[in-house]
Amino acid sequence: MCRFWDLTLMICFSVSVMFVGGDNTSELPPPKNLTFIWETPFRLSLTWEKPEDLDHSCRVNYTVNVYNSQDCSGEIETRKVQTLGCKLNISNENGLCISVLTNPENCEQRDNSQPTNISIAPPSVSCIHELVVNLCFRLPRYESVKKCKPDETMKTRGCIIHDEYLKDTMNIFYLFNGTYNGTYVINTFTDKRPVEYVKLNKPQLTIHRDGQKLLFQANGSDLDEFAKECYSYLYTISKCNKNETAELKKCQHEVQYDPACKYRARVQVIFSHNCGAGRSDPSDEVEYGEDNDPKLPALLAVIIIPLIVSFCLLVSLVLLRRHKDIIFPKIPEPSLLFKDMLINNIRTPEELQIRKAINGLSYGRLIGSGYLVQGLGNIGPGVLLSCRD
Structure with missing residues (x-):
């Protein structure tokens, strides 16, 4: 029984110690006297003092949060430092809000401090189109500012920046200064990294046939400036007036050929979004092959074959009419044939002989009341045959 009470007392004591220890945790004091100064139009220098009432044995560091607005909201840039100050390459286009707080490193039972904030107002005029300005820029790898020379070919006021390190630059800082209603103004701004605005040259497209496949090949003069995985190719293909699109990672595309x-x-x-953003203008349209209706041969057969048959039939009828006597010779009427046979049967042998001779003559002429027949008949030339009634 005693052991049970002893165990209960030990548990209660341990829980009490845990709660008491938790109540002793406190926040560190915040940094003091946070100030700033613009060393250059692009570089902001921040300084502060060590917090008060900080034990010598407590080691701390500091977190600097930078907001691109005056109300400490929106996008935030964070960095940790060990020193009592830092320098920031930043623009003041929309104003800034900067907070610094103290973090414990080896301080027992101490939490982060409350932040110390400072607000920086933007310039009174920030619209570049209302200013008579000089536009300059600075790359992070350079300390100096370069003046941007206007390009007369551009529709709006601006310039083209040429630098071999542009594709590796994370951001560019821009500076413009000038006068507005007789007052001198200055401002800076920054934007996305240059590879977010890549403008590629217009590619060329070629098409050639390989067996039963049709190959589409994209070629460009600037497709080797970045790694191959940075490019993708959007093909728009019209086949028999039906459009198809395909986005590929390779510059060649093949389809089954339909003649x-x-x-x-x-x-x-x-x-590609993995490397940045941007695109080229579409290439000029390239054509290959001709449109052929798959039903056209059957349609032509239905139309042409009857025409050919009709023409042949018409020619046959014309030829048949022209040579009908040869193709279809005349046949004597049966009544005349039987009559001639009957007459031949009642003639005498002498008449038959004379008839045969007449059939063998070449010509004859009429003399008086008879026929003068000349030729090579059996009765000889110059024989006068009398004509019977």
């Missing part, structure tokens, strides 16, 4: 269709194609090079 009955005409192909029209374009290609656009897109800078």
